Every structure is written in structure tokens, then in C-alpha cells.
Amino acid sequence: MKFSALDEARGFLSSNPDIDMIELFILDANGVPRGKLLHREELLAVYESGRPLPSTILGLTLNGDDVENSGLVWDVGDIDCRAYPLAGSLVRLPWRQIPTAAVQVSMHPQEGLPASIADPRHLLIKVIDGLKAEGYHPVMACELEFYLLDAKRDGNGRPQPALDADGGRPRTTQVYGLRELEQIEPFLADLYAACKLQGIPARTAISEYAPGQVEITLEHGDALEAMDQAVRYKRVVKALAHKHGMQATFMAKPFDHLAGTGMHMHVSIADAAGRNLFASEDPAGTPLLRQAVGGMLASLLESLLLFCPNANSYRRFQANSYAPLAPTWGVDNRTVSLRVPGGPANSRHIEHRICGADANPYLAAAAILAGIHRGLRENLDPGHPVAGNGYAQATELLPTDWLTSLIALEQSAWARDALGSEFLGVYLAVKRAEYRQFMAEVGEQDWRWYLTQA
Numbered sequence: 001m002k003f004s005a006l007d008e009a010r011g012f013l014s015s016n017p018d019i020d021m022i023e024l025f026i027l028d029a030n031g032v033p034r035g036k037l038l039h040r041e042e043l044l045a046v047y048e049s050g051r052p053l054p055s056t057i058l059g060l061t062l063n064g065d066d067v068e069n070s071g072l073v074w075d076v077g078d079i080d081c082r083a084y085p086l087a088g089s090l091v092r093l094p095w096r097q098i099p100t101a102a103v104q105v106s107m108h109p110q111e112g113l114p115a116s117i118a119d120p121r122h123l124l125i126k127v128i129d130g131l132k133a134e135g136y137h138p139v140m141a142c143e144l145e146f147y148l149l150d151a152k153r154d155g156n157g158r159p160q161p162a163l164d165a166d167g168g169r170p171r172t173t174q175v176y177g178l179r180e181l182e183q184i185e186p187f188l189a190d191l192y193a194a195c196k197l198q199g200i201p202a203r204t205a206i207s208e209y210a211p212g213q214v215e216i217t218l219e220h221g222d223a224l225e226a227m228d229q230a231v232r233y234k235r236v237v238k239a240l241a242h243k244h245g246m247q248a249t250f251m252a253k254p255f256d257h258l259a260g261t262g263m264h265m266h267v268s269i270a271d272a273a274g275r276n277l278f279a280s281e282d283p284a285g286t287p288l289l290r291q292a293v294g295g296m297l298a299s300l301l302e303s304l305l306l307f308c309p310n311a312n313s314y315r316r317f318q319a320n321s322y323a324p325l326a327p328t329w330g331v332d333n334r335t336v337s338l339r340v341p342g343g344p345a346n347s348r349h350i351e352h353r354i355c356g357a358d359a360n361p362y363l364a365a366a367a368i369l370a371g372i373h374r375g376l377r378e379n380l381d382p383g384h385p386v387a388g389n390g391y392a393q394a395t396e397l398l399p400t401d402w403l404t405s406l407i408a409l410e411q412s413a414w415a416r417d418a419l420g421s422e423f424l425g426v427y428l429a430v431k432r433a434e435y436r437q438f439m440a441e442v443g444e445q446d447w448r449w450y451l452t453q454a
Contacts, residue, residue, distance in 0.1 A: 001109055001125065003084040009047040012090050013040070016101065023093065023102040024051060026083055027231055029120050029427050030062045030309065031360035035105070043103075050082035050108060057081075058107070058118040059426055061434045062310070070429040072115060082111040086228070091198040095190070095243045104232070118426040120362035121224075123419060127366045128223055131373055136269045136277070138369050139349075141220035142230040143264040145357050146237055147254055148184065148212040149247040159254060161212035162246040173211045180207035184214070187244045191216075194236050200229045210258035220266060220349075223365060230263075230361040252308070252356030253315035260316030260323050261357040265368055267292075268349035269376075278348045283331045284385060285340055285348045293338050293350060294382040295375020296368060297327045300337070300354070302412035303367035304398065305405040305431065307355040311438050314400045316356055324353050326394035328386045335390035337398075354398075363427075370418040402438075406431055 013019065022043050025035035034057050038046070045051075059072035066073050089104035107116035116122060131138055148162040164183035173180055181188065188205060195202040201219035208215050218229055234250060241248035253260045268278045269288065278289040308314060316323045324337035332342040339351040355364045374380070386393055399405055409415055410428055 001106065001122070002087055003106075003108075004047060004087040004090070006044065006047045008087065008090060009043050009085070012101070013043065016092060016099075018099040019092070019101050021096075021098055021100040022046075023100060024105055025102065025235075026053065026057065026105050026107070027120060027360070027362065028058050028060060029118060029360060029363065029430060030060075031120075031231075031234075031358070031363075032060075032062065032064075033231075033235060034060070046103070046105070047085055050084045050111060051105060052080035053083050053105075053107075053115070055079050055081050055115045058115045059430060061430055061437065063434075063437070065433070065437070067430050067433045069433075070118075070426045072118065072426065076114055079114070081107055081113065081115040083107050088199065089228070089232070091232075093239070094194055094197060095239055102235075104228070117420075117422040120360055120366070121227075123423050124224060124227060124362045124366040124369075126420065127369045127373070127418070131269070131369060134373075134376075135271060136373075136376065137272060137274070138223040138372070139220055139268045139270050139276075140223040140226045140365060140368075141218055141266040142226065142233075142361060143215055143217045143262075143266070144230065144233065144237075144250065145208055145213060145215040145261040145263070147210070147249050147251070147261060148187070148214065148241055149249060149254075151242075151245055151247050159247075159249075161210075173207060173209070173213070175207060175209050177207040181205055181214075187240060187246070190243065191237065191240045194240060195233065198232060198236065200233050200236065202233065208259060210255070213259060213261065220268075223267075223369065227361040227365050250357035252310070252313040252358045256315070260318075262316070262323065262353065263355040263357045263359055263361070263364065265352040265355060265364060266349050267352060267368060267372070269372070276346055276348065278350070279346045280348055281345045283340065283342060285350075288376065289340070289348065289350065290382055291375040291380055292372040293329045293340075293375065294380030295373065295378065296338055296350075296352065296371040297329065297382050298378075298380055299367070299371035299374055299414060299418075300327045300398070301405075301408045302415050303371060303409075304354070305402075305409045306363045306367040307359055308402075308405065309360070309363075309431070310356075310358055310434075311402045313356040313358055314402055314405075317398065317400045324398070325391060326397050328390050328394060329382055330386040330390060333386060333388075333390060335388075336386050340385070366419065370415075374414065374418065402435060406435060 059070035083105035
């Protein structure tokens with residue numbers, strides 16, 4: 001675990017004498033940033049001796065409720081656990097009215113107990129260290145889709161696409177349309193400027209299939225650093241959308257009749273010198289690449305809850321929608337779950353297309369890399385790549401409901417070994433609590449279906 005040195009904070013304060021407030025945050029298992037707003041004079045103490053945070057902060061449901069059987073509430077008296085700043089995470093938030101900076105923290109492995117067992121960033125580090133111990137250095141990148149919505153709901157209280165620069169509300173959109181990007185240019189200009197300031201390598205922007213739906217790619221690099229950037233990028237997108245009078249959402253399926261929102265994860269394995277071990281003139285990559293695919297396919301069902309963590313996540317799985325439906329792989333084929341893109345030999349990698357944009361990047365990456373490690377250790381064969389329409393050729397489908405995925409993870413001996421029983425104990429307790437809460441809530445769909453018919 002690499003925490004930041006005190007000199008980093010001193011240098012930042014010296015270079016930013018106007019900063020008054022510091023937003024301290026940690027990411028929980030649901031990908032929700034939680035923390036405190038500190039004054040400038042409190043910052044150095046955080047770097048010197050950490051900041052105490054309650055153990056419950058990493059055992060909350062998506063809606064912020066305590067989960068009593070997580071082991072982080074009454075069993076330990078909601079004890080204070082010390083978190084420390086991550087190197088390079090102290091940055092300005094240029095959109096804030098009060099001069100404010102943000103710093104990301106993570107639980108100390110010992111001083112942060114018992115909450116540190118539930119820290120999703122710790123889990124990713126554990127999986128990465130296991131690969132590196134055998135000479136494998138993972139390289140990753142994210143492609144994150146999101147919707148830009150109007151801050152106001154429609155007359156029925158439902159979300160609606162944001163107004164474009166002409167003041168109209170788009171009802172249709174052109175995928176890869178340039179006019180669509182031009183219409184949100186003020187937002188994109190601020191977003192790219194903020195990302196540059198924060199060291200987030202935001203690159204290509206694409207207009208996606210639905211009104212207000214955008215994808216921006218992040219540059220590949222060290223797996224942990226890439227996921228740190230993805231976490232901070234999501235916060236920047238939401239903040240800049242708010243500044244421009246919009247709401248950004250990474251919800252997997254915000255509209256039943258429009259495209260879902262995914263997080264495509266690109267991954268390769270390098271050696272200690274940085275050489276791509278998947279590089280090959282063969283479009284299907286090296287034997288090592290195919291073993292990696294085999295491991296991810298073998299672990300897919302047991303990992304699915306980490307890729308698709310919420311009830312809404314499964315509404316995204318629909319045929320002929322570019323969302324995957326089956327444990328399949330292929331070469332330059334967007335109808336499969338694991339795609340090996342084309343391109344130069346030295347760029348050969350795997351595109352993992354299963355995650356919803358609502359997934360926690362740390363946990364999704366940990367599950368992907370743990371699956372790869374399994375494939376390399378067990379020399380797993382993924383079978384022949386799918387050619388043509390992967391939807392039509394699927395012989396086995398992924399589950400399309402939350403509970404099946406939850407049970408699969410609960411019952412997985414591989415996941416307990418690869419991810420750790422302590423982490424899974426907290427995570428599954430949280431997801432069980434969310435499942436019970438979700439199923440207990442009576443709402444509009446129940447009334448529409450059953451009120452007069454039952």
C-alpha cells in the first residue's frame with residue numbers, strides 16, 4: 001500500500017494558497033464516495049497520522065444504511081479506523097465556488113482494521129500483487145458510458161434527456177454523431193480541462209446510441225492507477241454536469257426503451273520490462289491471451305455480481321443491443337462478452353464488455369484479473385472464438401437477475417480463495433440487505449401490473 005508523503009501536502013498548500021476546504025473521500029464497495037469536508041489547517045494532520053473514519057463507512061448499503069451483520073457495526077462498536085491519503089490524489093476542484101481541493105484516502109492495512117478488510121482498493125491490490133509475484137504485470141483502461149439528463153424531471157417525475165445547446169430536448173440521436181458532441185461542447189470543454197488538471201487521461205469522446213448518452217475513453221496504464229483514474233473521473237463527470245445544469249448518471253439502464261450504459265474494461269498482461277505478453281501477429285493473440293480468456297469465462301458466473309452489482313444492472317442484458325448475453329469470446333466481434341480488438345500486434349489485448357457503468361471499477365478489475373490469474377495457472381482453454389453473430393450462436397446464457405448472481409458468488413469456492421472470505425463476508429452482507437430492501441419496496445410498476453388485476 002503506497003500512501004502519500006507529508007511533503008506532497010506541504011507542496012500543494014504552498015502552491016495553492018487560496019484553498020480553504022479539503023474534500024476527503026474513500027470509495028465504498030458500491031462505488032459511492034463517502035467522507036468529510038475539512039478545513040485547510042486540518043490537512044497536514046491527515047498526512048501525518050491519518051484520519052479516523054467509522055468502521056461502518058465501508059459496510060453501508062447503496063442508500064447509506066448500516067448493515068448489522070456486516071461485522072462492522074455493533075460487533076466492533078463502530079470503531080474508528082484510520083485512513084491515509086493516496087499519493088497523487090490531492091487535486092483542486094476548479095468548479096467549486098469555495099476554493100476546494102479533494103484527496104482520496106484508503107484504509108491502513110493495520111490501523112484501519114476492521115474496515116480495511118472491506119476496502120475495495122485493498123482487494124484490487126491483493127489480486128495485482130498475486131499476479132506480479134508470478135511475473136505478470138496487468139495493464140488496464142476503462143471506457144465509461146453515461147447519460148446527461150435534465151436536472152428537472154418530466155411531468156410524471158421521470159428522468160429526461162438534457163436540453164442541448166439550442167435549447168431543445170433531443171428525442172433521437174446519431175451514434176458517432178459529431179453534431180451531438182458539438183451540442184454539449186461547453187460541458188466537454190470544462191470536463192477535459194478538469195481532467196487535465198487532475199491528471200486523468202480522458203481521450204476520445206463518442207456520441208452513443210441514445211439521446212444524451214456519451215462515452216469517453218481513458219488511456220491504458222498500470223491497472224491500479226487506471227482504476228484510480230476511473231473512480232475520480234466519474235466524480236468529475238457528475239460534478240461538471242451539475243455545474244452545467246444537468247445530471248450525469250452511470251446507471252446501467254435508466255430507460256427501458258433506450259440503450260444501456262456499460263463500462264468496457266481493456267486488459268493485457270506485461271512482463272517486468274513492460275513488454276505486452278499478449279502481443280502477436282495472430283489476431284487471436286498468444287496462448288497466454290487465450291488462457292486469460294479461458295479463466296475469465298470459467299469465472300464469469302461467479303464474478304457477475306461484481307460486474308453487475310444492482311437490480312437495475314440486469315435490465316441492460318437484451319439481445320442485439322451490444323450488451324453481452326453469454327460466456328463467449330471472439331476476435332474483433334462486438335456481439336461477444338470478451339472481444340480481442342484488431343490493431344497492431346503490440347496492442348493486442350482483451351476488451352471485457354460485461355460490466356455495467358454502475359460497477360465499482362476496483363471490484364470489477366479485481367474480478368477480471370482474478371479470473372485471468374485462474375486461466376494462467378490452470379492453463380484453461382477458451383475454445384474456438386465466435387465468428388459472426390454471437391447472439392444467435394449462444395448455447396449458454398448469463399443470468400438476467402440479481403439474486404442468481406448473488407447466490408453464485410456466495411457459493412463460489414474459487415471466489416473465496418481468490419478474493420478472500422473476509423471481504424466477501426462484508427460485501428455479500430451488504431448486497432443481501434440491499435436485495436431485501438429492494439424487494440420489499442412497493443412502487444409504480446407493482447400498481448400498474450397488479451392493483452386492478454390481482
